[in-house]
Amino acid sequence: MPLPTTATVTYSPAYTLVPTYECFNRCAYCNFRVDPGEDVWLSLSEAETQLRRVRSQGAIEILLLSGEVHPRSLQRVDWLQRISDLAELALSLGLLPHTNVGPLTFEEMSQLKAVNVSMGLMLEQVTPKLLETVHRHAPSKVPQLRLQQLAWAGELQIPFTTGLLLGIGETPGDRWATLEAIAQLQERWGHIQEVILQPHSPGQSQVWQGATFAAEELVEVIATARQILPDGITLQIPPNLVQQPDLLLACLAAGARDLGGIGPRDEVNPDYSHPELETLTAILAREGWQLVPRLPVYPKYDHWLPKRLQTLVQQWRSTLQTQVGDVHSN
Numbered sequence: 080m081p082l083p084t085t086a087t088v089t090y091s092p093a094y095t096l097v098p099t100y101e102c103f104n105r106c107a108y109c110n111f112r113v114d115p116g117e118d119v120w121l122s123l124s125e126a127e128t129q130l131r132r133v134r135s136q137g138a139i140e141i142l143l144l145s146g147e148v149h150p151r152s153l154q155r156v157d158w159l160q161r162i163s164d165l166a167e168l169a170l171s172l173g174l175l176p177h178t179n180v181g182p183l184t185f186e187e188m189s190q191l192k193a194v195n196v197s198m199g200l201m202l203e204q205v206t207p208k209l210l211e212t213v214h215r216h217a218p219s220k221v222p223q224l225r226l227q228q229l230a231w232a233g234e235l236q237i238p239f240t241t242g243l244l245l246g247i248g249e250t251p252g253d254r255w256a257t258l259e260a261i262a263q264l265q266e267r268w269g270h271i272q273e274v275i276l277q278p279h280s281p282g283q284s285q286v287w288q289g290a291t292f293a294a295e296e297l298v299e300v301i302a303t304a305r306q307i308l309p310d311g312i313t314l315q316i317p318p319n320l321v322q323q324p325d326l327l328l329a330c331l332a333a334g335a336r337d338l339g340g341i342g343p344r345d346e347v348n349p350d351y352s353h354p355e356l357e358t359l360t361a362i363l364a365r366e367g368w369q370l371v372p373r374l375p376v377y378p379k380y381d382h383w384l385p386k387r388l389q390t391l392v393q394q395w396r397s398t399l400q401t402q403v404g405d406v407h408s409n
């Protein structure tokens with residue numbers, strides 16, 4: 080008799096390190112940033128304490144998520160060096176860095192490629208209309224700048240994560256245009272491993288009083304994204320922003336297959352805590368889905384990584400394999 084096949088949904092056991100919350104942009108939906116000069120950058124010794132702790136708790140991915148120092152600021156070189164040093168520290172402890180710190184120059188990206196197993200930058204939305212509203216004070220959200228970044232990532236063969244922020248004043252047509260732009264980049268370079276569909280979720284410290292993007296509408300966006308994007312791209316949704324079990328299941332039925340990084344705190348949306356893994360596992364099981372951990376780099380890109388990172392990734396793949404084997408033999 081053939082065994083029943085369980086379809087899988089993935090997540091990445093992750094911990095977020097924040098090099099700095101200071102940011103020269105002021106996106107009206109941001110709950111993360113503080114003004115330049117108002118934050119002390121994360122030191123390597125403080126980071127090491129945090130990393131040793133979370134490693135013992137099961138984290139594999141280290142998401143380096145940062146506020147941005149202006150490209151022409153005298154501090155820019157030091158900022159990038161700190162990010163690079165933090166990634167190197169994570170690697171030295173056997174953890175896998177994924178950096179998302181805003182737009183970078185080609186040289187900055189190639190510097191970070193050496194110490195990251197993947198990188199990311201949300202395209203948000205390609206319509207320039209948002210530069211008059213939520214992005215009026217956010218020069219780094221200029222669509223052309225972000226599109227350029229995604230193309231450079233392809234040229235540099237960096238496994239990449241991008242995505243759409245939904246419900247920030249865009250029309251449905253604007254969304255399809257953003258998805259088309261990602262599809263085009265993928266046809267040219269093939270480096271986009273996943274696309275995050277991120278529903279705008281208001282928090283306590285943002286300026287703009289926009290509404291939550293409804294999960295019902297997210298289901299429709301997922302279905303359309305699945306039609307527009309090439310099959311090789313996995314669709315990711317954040318489970319802490321889709322709290323209702325039925326709607327989470329509807330998102331999976333529509334084509335989402337990944338729940339992103341799950342860890343102790345969502346730094347971008349601190350008002351929305353992640354559900355427990357056991358709770359998620361139980362919800363998914365209702366419709367026959369199995370929740371499985373993954374690494375921040377998808378296997379088809381392993382050969383793009385510097386040799387030293389490939390070796391570490393291989394070790395993690397065997398560890399995960401053994402864990403999955405244990406589950407099946409129970």
Ligand SMILES: O=c1nc2n(C[C@H](O)[C@H](O)[C@H](O)CO)c3cc(O)ccc3cc-2c(=O)[nH]1
Pocket residue numbers: 091093095140142177178179197198199200201240241242273275315338339340344345346347348374375376
């Ligand atoms: O916990 C979070 N992780 C976020 N992540 C982490 C993400 O879920 C994982 O790092 C990737 O799936 C790689 O494993 C992002 C990564 C990106 O490249 C771009 C944007 C995000 C956004 C978030 C986020 O809002 N919250």
Ligand SMILES: C[C@H]1O[C@@H](n2cnc3c(N)ncnc32)[C@H](O)[C@@H]1O
Pocket residue numbers: 108109110200201203243244277278279280281282285347348
């Ligand atoms: C790191 C990513 O987090 C997303 N982001 C920023 N603020 C919010 C919010 N209030 N709700 C949902 N996502 C947000 C943006 O898309 C950014 O690029």
Ligand code: SF4
Pocket residue numbers: 102103104105106109110111112145146147181217219
């Ligand atoms: S979303 Fe990113 S770029 Fe925008 S203000 Fe927040 S930290 Fe800065």
